[in-house]
Amino acid sequence: MIGTGYVGLVSGVCFSDLGNDVICVDRDIKKIENLKKGIIPIFEPGLEELILKNYNNNRLKFSTNLKETISNSDIIFICVGTPTKKNEGGADLSQILNVANEIRSSISKFKIIITKSTVPITTGDKIEKIISQKVSKKLFSVVSNPEFLREGEAIRDFTYPDRIIIGTNDKKSNKILKNLYSPLISKGAKYINSSRRAAELTKYASNAFLATKITFINELANLCEKIDVNVEDISIGMGLDKRIGGRFLRAGPAYGGSCFPKDTKALINTADKFKTNLSIIKSVIKSNDNRSTLLLKKVFEILKGKAKNKKISFLGVTFKANTDDMRDSSCLTMIPSLIKKGALVNYFDPTGEKNELKKIKNVSYSKNINDTIKNSDLIIIHTEWNDFKLINFNKIVKNKNFSIFDMRNIYSLKKMKKMKINYFAIGC
Numbered sequence: 001m002i003g004t005g006y007v008g009l010v011s012g013v014c015f016s017d018l019g020n021d022v023i024c025v026d027r028d029i030k031k032i033e034n035l036k037k038g039i040i041p042i043f044e045p046g047l048e049e050l051i052l053k054n055y056n057n058n059r060l061k062f063s064t065n066l067k068e069t070i071s072n073s074d075i076i077f078i079c080v081g082t083p084t085k086k087n088e089g090g091a092d093l094s095q096i097l098n099v100a101n102e103i104r105s106s107i108s109k110f111k112i113i114i115t116k117s118t119v120p121i122t123t124g125d126k127i128e129k130i131i132s133q134k135v136s137k138k139l140f141s142v143v144s145n146p147e148f149l150r151e152g153e154a155i156r157d158f159t160y161p162d163r164i165i166i167g168t169n170d171k172k173s174n175k176i177l178k179n180l181y182s183p184l185i186s187k188g189a190k191y192i193n194s195s196r197r198a199a200e201l202t203k204y205a206s207n208a209f210l211a212t213k214i215t216f217i218n219e220l221a222n223l224c225e226k227i228d229v230n231v232e233d234i235s236i237g238m239g240l241d242k243r244i245g246g247r248f249l250r251a252g253p254a255y256g257g258s259c260f261p262k263d264t265k266a267l268i269n270t271a272d273k274f275k276t277n278l279s280i281i282k283s284v285i286k287s288n289d290n291r292s293t294l295l296l297k298k299v300f301e302i303l304k305g306k307a308k309n310k311k312i313s314f315l316g317v318t319f320k321a322n323t324d325d326m327r328d329s330s331c332l333t334m335i336p337s338l339i340k341k342g343a344l345v346n347y348f349d350p351t352g353e354k355n356e357l358k359k360i361k362n363v364s365y366s367k368n369i370n371d372t373i374k375n376s377d378l379i380i381i382h383t384e385w386n387d388f389k390l391i392n393f394n395k396i397v398k399n400k401n402f403s404i405f406d407m408r409n410i411y412s413l414k415k416m417k418k419m420k421i422n423y424f425a426i427g428c
């Protein structure tokens with residue numbers, strides 16, 4: 001596994017747990033040193049136990065030596081980052097292409113080289129071209145095998161995937177990979193062999209569709225707020241239709257994270273290159289970009305236009321619950337805007353203090369929920385951790401005129417009304 005981040009580490013550990021010998025390699029020396037000591041670089045439920053089990057069984061190894069790792073491997077998964085290019089919407093493929101350049105000198109017997117990273121259509125062709133400049137095409141095959149795991153559910157998603165997509169026309173590689181994945185196929189995962197380009201595009205199409213679903217219900221929530229309808233009723237009513245499905249149909253803050261924002265933009269960039277107008281996805285990006293501004297407007301309404309010196313506490317600052325990932329979290333837009341208006345922000349996140357917020361003046365971190373909210377004028381529930389679901393607000397908060405803005409609709413409107421709490425939610 002080249003790249004020991006959310007995808008490479010989880011996939012590597014899970015493959016080793018299925019009985020394979022796995023080497024996780026990363027250029028980040030500190031990360032690898034820590035992993036060897038049992039210090040896990042990311043928060044992912046269940047990951048630590050699985051790493052320790054397989055590391056102690058010697059099936060899982062960690063290394064910074066890419067060349068040696070390639071020489072000793074039959075199957076190579078590229079799991080490095082594909083962030084958005086600066087000043088452009090497209091994917092920055094420099095990490096991927098660097099790896100392709102680095103590994104080509106270590107191939108002396110047949111190897112399958114797989115992109116597990118999310119890469120734009122034709123990236124497999126580019127990798128093949130780079131490697132074939134030094135290595136005979138008989139000695140390698142480039143395959144696309146996009147990963148669909150979700151942070152926070154990554155081990156379960158890897159172990160019980162809905163589908164495994166293998167993009168290759170090479171029969172030998174297909175047979176080897178079908179065998180590699182056979183323990184998951186026998187548990188019910190659908191195995192799909194498509195062209196490499198189709199596999200690359202399927203990943204973007206899936207993420208863009210999920211981003212569309214979230215944005216769709218977020219926009220409907222805006223309408224619900226004006227017509228005295230609860231958007232939760234709409235989500236349930238729509239979601240029970242099997243053609244639609246209830247997942248990713250809960251209204252909330254703007255979608256964020258390391259995938260949807262960058263993948264929607266990269267898909268538009270690809271479509272532009274092939275002179276195709278993906279107008280739906282363009283609207284989704286625009287609507288999502290406006291979402292934080294819209295929610296901020298509501299915050300200012302709750303504060304009756306007076307944010308100066310108001311104590312606002314955030315419960316959860318990552319892009320969603322059960323992860324420590326801050327990439328493109330809507331908090332990174334909302335908190336600085338509130339500070340600009342003179343508010344004082346205090347936050348708690350079950351995954352700890354965040355470097356991204358340390359630099360911002362008038363933002364402080366508390367180590368527990370009670371300390372975070374006790375002096376608040378307004379409490380914003382930003383993510384849906386279980387830790388936030390049964391808080392006795394009236395007992396903890398000293399200021400009896402406090403308000404709650406529940407951006408995940410965790411609490412019952414009725415109960416909050418009964419407790420005389422100034423409670424606001426999304427889409428109702």
Ligand SMILES: NC(=O)c1ccc[n+]([C@@H]2O[C@H](COP(=O)([O-])OP(=O)(O)OC[C@H]3O[C@@H](n4cnc5c(N)ncnc54)[C@H](O)[C@@H]3O)[C@@H](O)[C@H]2O)c1
Binds near residue numbers: 004150
């Ligand atoms: N995070 C997710 O939930 C998720 C889900 C599905 C797909 N993906 C895709 O998987 C890819 C990886 O995402 P991630 O979140 O795991 O990224 P990440 O940033 O957490 O990890 C990438 C790792 O690659 C390492 N790396 C970069 N260049 C290297 C090189 N030349 N040699 C060795 N290591 C190198 C980095 O040091 C880093 O540790 C992206 O394309 C992403 O879109 C991510």
